[in-house]
Amino acid sequence: MALIDLSKKEVHCKIVYYGAGRCGKTTNLLYIYNAMNTKNRGKMLTIDTKGDRTLFFDLLPLNLGKISGFDIRIQLYTVPGQVMYAATRKLVLKGVDGIVFVADPLRVRKERNKESLEDLRKNLKDYHLNLDEMPLVMQYNKRDLADTPIPTLTIAELEDDLNKELKRKYFEAIAIKGNGVFETLKEISKQTVHQVAVKHLLTTL
Amino acid sequence: MPDFVLTSSMLEKSKNILVNSLINAGVRTVLLIDSAGNILVNLGQTADEIDAISLAALAAANLGATAQIAKLIGEDDFTLLFHKGKNGNINFGRIGNDLILITIFGEDVSLGLVRCRITDISESLRIIFEG
Ligand SMILES: Nc1nc2c(ncn2[C@@H]2O[C@H](COP(=O)(O)OP(=O)(O)OP(=O)(O)O)[C@@H](O)[C@H]2O)c(=O)[nH]1
Ligand SMILES: [Mg+2]
Numbered sequence: 001m002a003l004i005d006l007s008k009k010e011v012h013c014k015i016v017y018y019g020a021g022r023c024g025k026t027t028n029l030l031y032i033y034n035a036m037n038t039k040n041r042g043k044m045l046t047i048d049t050k051g052d053r054t055l056f057f058d059l060l061p062l063n064l065g066k067i068s069g070f071d072i073r074i075q076l077y078t079v080p081g082q083v084m085y086a087a088t089r090k091l092v093l094k095g096v097d098g099i100v101f102v103a104d105p106l107r108v109r110k111e112r113n114k115e116s117l118e119d120l121r122k123n124l125k126d127y128h129l130n131l132d133e134m135p136l137v138m139q140y141n142k143r144d145l146a147d148t149p150i151p152t153l154t155i156a157e158l159e160d161d162l163n164k165e166l167k168r169k170y171f172e173a174i175a176i177k178g179n180g181v182f183e184t185l186k187e188i189s190k191q192t193v194h195q196v197a198v199k200h201l202l203t204t205l
Numbered sequence: 206m207p208d209f210v211l212t213s214s215m216l217e218k219s220k221n222i223l224v225n226s227l228i229n230a231g232v233r234t235v236l237l238i239d240s241a242g243n244i245l246v247n248l249g250q251t252a253d254e255i256d257a258i259s260l261a262a263l264a265a266a267n268l269g270a271t272a273q274i275a276k277l278i279g280e281d282d283f284t285l286l287f288h289k290g291k292n293g294n295i296n297f298g299r300i301g302n303d304l305i306l307i308t309i310f311g312e313d314v315s316l317g318l319v320r321c322r323i324t325d326i327s328e329s330l331r332i333i334f335e336g
Binding site: 001002003004005006012014042043045047056057061075077087091092094095096127130143196199200 | 207208209210211212213216238239240242243245256258259262263265266269270273
């Protein structure tokens, strides 16, 4: 649910990083936080973490500059990926405008990725949103592991598991090093802002 | 949940109501947010003193969680949510279906007064934003 503030000329959108536990959602936000100019980002809010596991959510507000006179403000959220935090995950999704689905390439996480995508679809449906109509980008993270002996899924397998019907843009990423992180962010921001603009006939946007 | 288009007239009308009834009664900060955590109106203490974005996100999540807790024990929702501190108190109230009014005030203002005022203005606020 975007907020369009006509008096301040601001558009606020909510983008949620979704995906199974430990796939690298928080790592994406941390990289963006550290790489962005302080002028264009707010405080990163990380609450209730236990070790490095997210228990509630992370939030990073960004200022993406002006488009046709409107200030574009984006709030990035991550959900807690672990299965037991289903209720919290759903709460964070409330009012979402765009989604990054982060997939873990570990072969042992194959089913977890698929379950997480189904969980996303179901939670959106409960909010009367349809995944097929949402701005959505896939991120295949931890590509560095492909060069190690750890059994990983190939891009073709990930595409087949997750993106066969959705057919969305995907990005390969190594979030700890930042590879693919801004490419993902740019694409989802573009799609999200575009959708909001079209919906509200802000033809100027 | 549809997108929210905030116009200058909505902002002016609601600001008038909130200043007259709450800020003039001594309430330090008033934030009106939606349940996704977006800030619609921010009055009182300036943004530098309070991290309003974080506050709004946490408040929205907090009320969402509270509603879930209510359901678990067979209630629809809890109508009041209040935290008391040493120097300040914070009260959360729902306005209509999708808005949350956050008030922060000190010991000099009574919770009873704040709640009465909020009850008085709830309906006018709801009409401004939800029609
Ligand atoms: N090798 C490798 N490790 C990564 C990469 N991205 C993240 N990690 C590691 O994976 C682990 C989990 O990352 P997080 O970002 O905390 O995962 P999360 O998705 O937020 O997990 P939850 O909060 O439990 O849902 C951490 O130890 C990261 O350092 C990557 O690109 N390559
Ligand atoms: Mg996390």
